[in-house]
Amino acid sequence: MNKIWAVSYYTFRESLARKTFIGFFIISSIVLAILLLAINIDAVDGALAGLSIFGKEARGIDMELSKLVIGIEVGLATALFTAGLFFSIFATASLVPNMLDKGNIDWLLAKPISREALLVGRYLGGLLVVAFNVFYLVAGAWLILSIKTGVWHLPFLLSGVLIIAIFAVIYAFMVFLGVSVQNSAVAIMGAYLIMFFSPMLVERDRIYALLSNKIWQWLLDGIYYLTPRTFEVGVMVKDTVLMEPIASWSPIWHSLALGVLFFSSAVLLLKRKNF
Amino acid sequence: MNEVIATQNLTRHFSRGRVKALQGVSVSVASGKIFGLLGPNGAGKTTFIKILLGLQRPDTGTATLFGIPASDPSARKHVGYLPENHRFPEFLTGAALLDYCGRLSGMRDKQTRLQRAEILLKRVKMWEWRSTRTKKYSKGMVQRLGLAQALLHDPQLIFLDEPTDGVDPIGRKEIRDLLLELKQEGKTIFLNSHLLSEVEMICDEVAILHKGQLLRQGTVHELTTSDKRYRLHAHIGDAELLQQIRTRATTAEAQNGHLDVVVSNVQSLNDVIDLLRQHQVLIQAIMPHRQSLEDSFFQTIQGAGTSDLNNVFKTDKAEQEVSV
Numbered sequence: 001m002n003k004i005w006a007v008s009y010y011t012f013r014e015s016l017a018r019k020t021f022i023g024f025f026i027i028s029s030i031v032l033a034i035l036l037l038a039i040n041i042d043a044v045d046g047a048l049a050g051l052s053i054f055g056k057e058a059r060g061i062d063m064e065l066s067k068l069v070i071g072i073e074v075g076l077a078t079a080l081f082t083a084g085l086f087f088s089i090f091a092t093a094s095l096v097p098n099m100l101d102k103g104n105i106d107w108l109l110a111k112p113i114s115r116e117a118l119l120v121g122r123y124l125g126g127l128l129v130v131a132f133n134v135f136y137l138v139a140g141a142w143l144i145l146s147i148k149t150g151v152w153h154l155p156f157l158l159s160g161v162l163i164i165a166i167f168a169v170i171y172a173f174m175v176f177l178g179v180s181v182q183n184s185a186v187a188i189m190g191a192y193l194i195m196f197f198s199p200m201l202v203e204r205d206r207i208y209a210l211l212s213n214k215i216w217q218w219l220l221d222g223i224y225y226l227t228p229r230t231f232e233v234g235v236m237v238k239d240t241v242l243m244e245p246i247a248s249w250s251p252i253w254h255s256l257a258l259g260v261l262f263f264s265s266a267v268l269l270l271k272r273k274n275f
Numbered sequence: 276m277n278e279v280i281a282t283q284n285l286t287r288h289f290s291r292g293r294v295k296a297l298q299g300v301s302v303s304v305a306s307g308k309i310f311g312l313l314g315p316n317g318a319g320k321t322t323f324i325k326i327l328l329g330l331q332r333p334d335t336g337t338a339t340l341f342g343i344p345a346s347d348p349s350a351r352k353h354v355g356y357l358p359e360n361h362r363f364p365e366f367l368t369g370a371a372l373l374d375y376c377g378r379l380s381g382m383r384d385k386q387t388r389l390q391r392a393e394i395l396l397k398r399v400k401m402w403e404w405r406s407t408r409t410k411k412y413s414k415g416m417v418q419r420l421g422l423a424q425a426l427l428h429d430p431q432l433i434f435l436d437e438p439t440d441g442v443d444p445i446g447r448k449e450i451r452d453l454l455l456e457l458k459q460e461g462k463t464i465f466l467n468s469h470l471l472s473e474v475e476m477i478c479d480e481v482a483i484l485h486k487g488q489l490l491r492q493g494t495v496h497e498l499t500t501s502d503k504r505y506r507l508h509a510h511i512g513d514a515e516l517l518q519q520i521r522t523r524a525t526t527a528e529a530q531n532g533h534l535d536v537v538v539s540n541v542q543s544l545n546d547v548i549d550l551l552r553q554h555q556v557l558i559q560a561i562m563p564h565r566q567s568l569e570d571s572f573f574q575t576i577q578g579a580g581t582s583d584l585n586n587v588f589k590t591d592k593a594e595q596e597v598s599v
Contacts (some may be wrong), residue, residue, distance in 0.1 A: 002383060003381070012380075018366075076414055103358065107376075111380050112379075
């Protein structure tokens with residue numbers, strides 16, 4: 001366990017040394033600074049009395065204070081789920097392929113550490129980096145909004161957990177691709193493809209109507225069941241913040257199960273690999 | 276002496292059997308020795324080391340370290356390794372890299388890691404660079420750091436793949452001295468080097484690998500001593516006597532008070548001696564001819580039928596010239 005933690009810790013440090021992580025952190029900090037300094041919310045007895053953005057009073061906004069807070073949080077959660085995930089994929093895709101590079105893997109595997117421990121450490125390190133950034137933004141925004149308005153809306157924090165969970169699944173898929181082909185670009189493309197096709201696969205019933213051959217339907221069904229349901233989890237994130245009832249939790253469980261499958265396959269593949 | 280490394284009939288093929296990297300290699304290394312693995316490029320040396328370190332799996336055969344299968348990570352608990360062309364994380368400083376390596380090697384106590392790092396960084400003359408990121412290091416500095424990380428957890432067995440690569444002549448001497456000190460401490464060192472003169476200077480035992488086959492294994496003395504070539508310290512002034520000697524030996528040359536003979540067996544050598552004594556020639560000494568490890572190596576490889584030997588060793592010779 002100590003060795004896994006060491007690999008995770010140094011993976012985290014490696015990410016810190018990269019500009020992508022710093023970029024992510026700076027963007028998150030700017031968003032928090034805007035919430036903290038640029039948005040002034042006057043609340044009187046739980047109702048919105050006034051709102052100013054960058055010193056200019058926003059007129060014509062007539063809503064309950066809680067709805068305003070939830071609205072901002074939905075916006076943040078959606079931005080995190082889309083742009084944040086895209087950025088996280090980009091920032092972490094090279095972690096495993098880099099580790100497996102010739103000259104690097106040699107001295108690592110010569111240490112008394114098992115291959116599975118090495119991969120688990122690397123995976124957790126990458127996940128830690130993204131979790132740190134997501135929680136920094138989500139928890140920071142939640143705290144600022146809550147203190148400013150007195151509206152303590154906990155479901156926003158849960159949305160952060162869901163975003164990290166779906167990233168964990170996508171990252172497991174990238175780790176699998178990273179071990180298989182040892183190429184960061186392929187890992188990025190694979191992850192983006194999943195995110196890109198996920199909304200289409202949810203609407204595959206409509207696509208069936210355009211297809212004459214049953215084989216295509218089976219193929220689409222197969223892809224749907226073998227890929228993480230990122231789009232549906234995205235809807236869940238929004239519904240969670242809005243406190244809408246969640247129709248089914250199966251998209252997240254299904255995705256997590258696939259994540260376990262991807263990661264286990266990556267471990268098995270790594271164990272069989274010759275360097 | 277305990278057997279630290281043992282391989283039995285190791286076979287490893289690539290490209291669906293077209294490339295035979297190892298063909299039934301059996302090697303045994305006793306503890307406390309400096310063992311050198313020699314061979315031209317593509318001989319299978321790196322594949323052999325990688326199998327011993329669990330980086331590759333053999334097609335057939337077995338490999339053990341301290342009696343534990345090489346594929347088992349616990350076999351590497353007491354093993355240090357300096358790979359060839361290694362790439363350490365460039366974002367880490369020298370000291371941070373050693374700390375990372377220590378943790379991966381199971382050194383839980385931070386104070387112990389720090390102490391060992393200080394000792395080793397001073398030993399490889401990298402202490403003043405400890406807080407500099409490795410990306411700013413020269414090749415020789417990276418090599419020194421690599422050596423320090425290989426020794427950090429005080430391993431009993433140390434694999435060094437071209438340890439003096441990129442190191443200046445003074446640095447090479449320091450590394451050689453360090454290896455000899457480690458031997459004094461009872462460590463076993465497995466050295467893979469192209470520099471035959473270096474191997475000859477420090478190794479107790481060597482093995483010559485060529486095209487995946489183990490051609491020879493023995494002590495440096497055994498490999499550099501010929502059982503057919505002798506030098507006799509005796510003055511031969513008589514040309515007729517020399518002619519007679521040549522009838523008993525394969526070749527015979529006399530110059531500067533020496534007689535160099537090549538004989539087919541010990542009996543022939545004794546025949547030559549008898550002849551000299553019959554002619555009242557005083558023999559001061561008889562010494563088996565000792566050739567350099569390089570000569571022995573070339574003979575072995577040539578004996579195995581390498582046609583393009585000059586091309587194969589062009590790089591090695593150039594490296595040796597630089598090292599001199």
